[in-house]
Amino acid sequence: MTENKDMTVVVTGASGRTGSRVAEAARAAGLTVRPASRAHGFDWSDPATWPGTLRGADAAYLAHPTDVGSPQATEEVGALAREAVALGVRRLVLLSARGEEQALPTEAALRESGADWTIVRAAWFMQNFSEGPLAVELRESGGLVFPAGEVGEPFVDVRDIAEVVVAALTSDGRYGGETIEVSGPRLLTFGEAVAEAGRAAGRELAYRAVSPEEYRANLTGFGLPPAEAAFLVGLFATLLDGRNARLSDGVERVLGRVPRDFSGFVEEAAGAWKG
Numbered sequence: 001m002t003e004n005k006d007m008t009v010v011v012t013g014a015s016g017r018t019g020s021r022v023a024e025a026a027r028a029a030g031l032t033v034r035p036a037s038r039a040h041g042f043d044w045s046d047p048a049t050w051p052g053t054l055r056g057a058d059a060a061y062l063a064h065p066t067d068v069g070s071p072q073a074t075e076e077v078g079a080l081a082r083e084a085v086a087l088g089v090r091r092l093v094l095l096s097a098r099g100e101e102q103a104l105p106t107e108a109a110l111r112e113s114g115a116d117w118t119i120v121r122a123a124w125f126m127q128n129f130s131e132g133p134l135a136v137e138l139r140e141s142g143g144l145v146f147p148a149g150e151v152g153e154p155f156v157d158v159r160d161i162a163e164v165v166v167a168a169l170t171s172d173g174r175y176g177g178e179t180i181e182v183s184g185p186r187l188l189t190f191g192e193a194v195a196e197a198g199r200a201a202g203r204e205l206a207y208r209a210v211s212p213e214e215y216r217a218n219l220t221g222f223g224l225p226p227a228e229a230a231f232l233v234g235l236f237a238t239l240l241d242g243r244n245a246r247l248s249d250g251v252e253r254v255l256g257r258v259p260r261d262f263s264g265f266v267e268e269a270a271g272a273w274k275g
Contacts, residue, residue: 006032007031007032007058007059007169007170008031008032008033008034008056008057008058008059009026009031009032009033009034009057009058009059009060009061009169010034010036010053010054010057010059010060010061010089011023011026011033011034011035011036011060011061012036012037012042012044012060012061012062012063012064013036013037013063013065014033014035014036014037014040015035015037015039016063016065017125017127017128017131017132017158018063018095018125018158018161018162018165019035019061019063021158021159021161021162022061022063022161022162022165022166023035024162025159025162025163025165025166026166026169029166029170031166031169031170034053034057036053036060040053041053044064044065044076044080045076047079047080047083050080050083050084051083051087054080054083054084054087054089055087057089058089058091059089059090059091059092059093059169059170060084060089060091060092060093061092061093061095061165061169062077062080062081062092062093062094062095062110063094063095064076064077064106067097067102067103067231067232067235068094068095068096068097068100068102068103068106069097069100069101069102069103069105069106069235070102070231071105073103073106074105074106074109075109077094077106077109077110078106078109078110078112078113081109081110081113081114081115081117082113082114084113084115085113085114085115090114090115090116091115091116091169091173091176092110092113092115092116092117092118093117093118093119093120093165093168093169094106094107094110094117094118094119094120095120095122095161095165096119096120096121096122096179097121097122097239098121098122098123098181098182098183098244098248099121099238099239099243099244100121100235100238100239101238102235102238103121107119107179116173116176116177117176117177118168118169118175118176118177118178118179118180119178119179119180120161120164120165120168120179120180120182120250121179121180121181121182121248122156122161122181122182122183123153123154123155123156123181123182123183123184123244123248124153124155124156124239124244125155125156125157125158125161126155126156126157126158126184126260126262126265126269127157127158127265127269129193129194129197129266129269129272129273130197130265130269130272130273131272134146135272135273138194138197138205138272138273139272139273139274139275140275142203142204142205142206142275143194143205143206143207143208144190144194144205144206144207144208145208145210145215145218146190146207146208146209146210146215147209147210147211147212147214147215147233147236147237147240148189148190148209148236148240149209149240150189150191150209151189151190151240151241151242151244151245152187152188152189152242152245153187153188153189153190153193153240153244153245154183154184154185154186154187154188154244154245154246154247154248155183155184155188155193155262155265156182156183156184156251156259157184157259157260157265159260160182160184160251160255160259160260161182163251163254163255164180164182164250164251164254164255167254167255168180168254175254180250180253180254181248181249181250182248182250182251182259183246183247183248183250183251183259184247184259184260184261184262185247185258185259185260185261186247186261186262187245187246187247188262190207190209191207191209193262194206194207195207196262196263196266197266197269197270197273198273199266200266200267200269200270200273201266201270201271201272201273201274202270202274203273203274203275205273212233212234212236212237213233215233215236216229216230216232216233219232219233
């Protein structure tokens with residue numbers, strides 16, 4: 001890892017699920033973090049806000065607020081990466097998703113920008129169960145309805161993602177031009193994950209697998225626009241078809257240790273599911 005402790009890193013989504021952990025890990029490594037969010041004058045959809053955030057920085061972490069596989073993400077990640085390179089910010093790390101074919105155009109846009117790039121493809125986040133809509137559903141309804149069937153997933157802790165990202169940002173190009181896949185250390189079905197969360201919280205939590213069509217109807221019933229619901233359901237249909245029922249060695253290869261396990265995560269996050 002570089003010894004340059006004067007390094008300034010732009011962190012998009014610095015208050016979000018991954019960005020907040022990347023910011024924390026970067027500060028712990030002695031780096032200066034420059035948050036990029038609307039609260040700090042940055043807007044992914046407004047290129048006029050980009051130069052003020054990027055100028056004078058050494059590196060940037062890119063996590064687009066829409067899914068990385070959306071056409072909007074492809075366009076804006078590519079444009080922002082080119083702007084960053086033009087301003088001298090050459091080292092860029094993009095958060096992508098394992099097994100998501102829809103994300104390939106966004107990854108290509110980064111590679112073609114002229115940046116010293118690294119792509120971190122992550123498995124499904126452990127923290128999806130403890131933060132956001134799934135956590136609310138588990139806590140308030142006592143269960144989870146989701147179109148994952150009995151497929152296995154090696155859920156990854158976002159803190160591991162953050163540490164890998166910071167290593168890629170600060171390793172003097174060691175991971176430049178690499179795609180690093182990160183996952184947890186074991187496969188669990190969504191039903192098994194929900195059951196572990198319930199045991200940690202001291203209550204029974206149920207999992208009910210539904211078809212993509214039923215899940216799409218649920219989403220639109222909750223007010224999600226039909227086009228967005230269709231995109232998400234189509235995305236889940238591919239990500240949860242078994243292609244990701246495998247482990248990746250990125251955490252161990254980059255950090256020299258095994259990934260955090262789901263059992264430790266649920267013990268720490270148990271309060272999220274208590275009624």
